[in-house]
Amino acid sequence: MNRFAELLDRLVLTPSRNGKLKLITDYFREVEDPDRGLALAALTGDLNIASVKPAMLRQLVAERMDPVLFGYSYDYVGDLAETVSLVWPETPGSRPNHDITLAEVVEKLQSASRSDGPAVLARLLDQSGVSARFAIIKLVTGGLRIGVSARLAKQALADLGKVEVSEIEELWHGLSAPYAELFAWLEGHAPKPEKAAKALFRPVMLSNPVGDGDLEKLAPADYAAEWKWDGIRVQAVSESGIRRLYSRTGDDVSGAFPDVVAAMNFDAALDGELLVGLPAEATGTFSDLQQRLNRKTVSTKMQAQYPAFVRCYDLLQIYGEDVRALPFTARRKRLEAFIATLDPGRFDLSPLVRFDDWAALEEMRRAPPHPIIEGVMLKRLDSPYLAGRPKGPWFKWKRDPHTVDAVLMYAQRGHGKRSSFYSDYTFGVWSGAEGAEELVPVGKAYFGFTDEELKQIDKYVRDNTIERFGPVRSVRADRNNGLVLEVAFEGLNRSTRHKSGVAMRFPRISRLRWDKPSAEADRIETLRALLD
């Protein structure tokens, strides 16, 4: 466990990708089975452990130490998992004479029932040193958040065995923790594991954003354009009666979309955008789609209200034939013919957008025909389907973000390295009749500004505080006083939880408008007009 804990600690603080890869491959090389395989599963998010809620952690600590001292500690550290790992009392004699292994920890956590989970966790913490405690708490609270993607972990495996990462990705869904046969192959002790499982995930092809000057170097005639739909990327694979719907990172999301899976009565692997609505009639918004996301199961009522479908744009395999090496035009042709044979309520074709030059396409990008289009995709006509994000064949050209001028209303102190700064801002826009305007909060943002701007806003907040509630300060904001923030956001959803009736997607501060009088900030009607 200590070696795994040490790995996590180093990964968190190592900024360079190569440094991270080195740390992970060295770990795989030094650590034996099954610990290294379990660590791999933890890094890729494939380790299933019943989770423990933060409230339960607090409860366990409250039984063991003075709440005032815990309060001082948590205030200082700012991270619950870290605070608990540091303050957990060590009782002499509770540590076994050998370091507890990752395998032992995982075994105990996986075999714990819901009711004895907290006691099992407490016992493990008693048996561990400080960095192992941190790692254990990270495992049970879900999400290691160490800046390592599943793909990076797979790259480290590829480095270990000197193979291509796409070889690992293709095998991946046929394997399970602790991956002993995978390591044996990578270290040259055993043959490559057979692709025994059916309906495996194929590594997806990703695009690069269009950068400044990129288009000038490209010939419009070499590219096809499609709308970029604001849904989630999926891969629908059906093979020998096995049906799987994968997210773009290879997570199996079939359970949340039984309606789509039921219609996968084919033998192929399709790449497309998961959306809700009725393909021929109406395409639902992202907030409609959100009703269906992140669920393990879904009610029939929900399926009827928000029917899901896949808008297909690529074909990877058909009747057992891998077509990824074919050029885009050839794949597209077969895709068009194939889609015509599928249930039109669940599968349709992402149409191509005809254009003569970049200027014409730019115009269409700025004024798309449907509100859930978030830009255009460019795909090179002669490009094969390649795993990863190769530079050149595919581009995404997104719509510019919306912006609104809002007034700073509340500021909250940050955590950790921002714990001495007011860094989380709630902002509002004007509503009400002329002469009786008042600010209504429309969102919250805590990034988008530079460190220097953070200092300036922090000073402004301290100088213009009118009230304090714990870590939150209410800031002077009326028709004559107030700091105007230009807020950029990707879209707007209807919300019943907010007084304003709207909720922003991905809001961030794009500019500080020290120059703008607060009375000239935007009105709520401007935002409501953006709702479909």
Place this chain on the structure above:
Amino acid sequence: MRASDLLHPRPEGLYCPPGDFYIDPVRAVDRALITHGHSDHARPGHAKVLATQQTLDIMAIRCGPGFAGTTQAMAFGEKLQLGDVRISFHPAGHVLGSAQIAVEHNGLRIVASGDYKRSADPTCAPFEVVPCDVFISEATFALPVFRHPDAAVEIARLLKSVHQFPERAHLVGAYALGKAQRVMRLLRDQGYDKPIYIHGAISRLSDYYESQGVALGDLQPATVEDGDKRDFAGAIIVAPSSSFADRWARRFPDPLACFASGWMRIRQRAKQGGVELPLIISDHSDWDELTKTIRDTGAGEVWVTHGREEALVRWCELNGIVARPLHLVGYEDEGD
């Protein structure tokens, strides 16, 4: 006499009226008793200074030979009468020469411990428990989250990283007095016998440690004459962490920033400082050492200064010990 009549804070520092002296004053005074050589405790300009010989030597190195009017060296355990008060110096285990100062008057004994630690340190005399009525404790790391690991384990992590990343230079940030020499001595203890490269700011103090019997091995200035960057690949360089942001650090190949400090216990502190390899090595007591020491002294009353006073005061209250913060100003956590 009440304890607060024997010692109490004044703007200049902690003052003893019956002995007419200050302990670690932050402004120039007539008579100063100095616990150790860190610059927030040992300031120049006092008329008379009492300290251990090593602290006096260190003050002379750092502030120049004329740092005080007159000086008087105190050996550990030696007693001296000042007015109605008897004083003595005892090892504090913080850095070379560091001392606690015991102040006694009519059977009442107060110990001003300065900065101290209990964990082993091959570069200075170990802390000695001095039973007392009132114990004055620092509180730099006085939160239950601060628990310093064994320094040898931290040094082993550094050596492992040097082995893992042989193409990079490991730049170890360490305070010039005490921490730098301790890190180097610990590296030698683990068999590291290559030259250690040092920043100019720590060379004189390192020479002084050598002269006091702390062998540091082959130390080389971290300068490039005609050589090139690659000369430092795989090397360990010890420097004040403030120098990392200087152009000085550009001479090293892909430097890997390490920092030896008790603050490195908190991940965000490491992250904020751009530290890739935090080494939790502290010359101050951690939470367990602070609370153990308070118990060991048998003091019925504790005065808490510089750091997180409120947590240590709270602990004392929970354990039936009278405690209050001293509110002395002017001490930073220099040296860690």
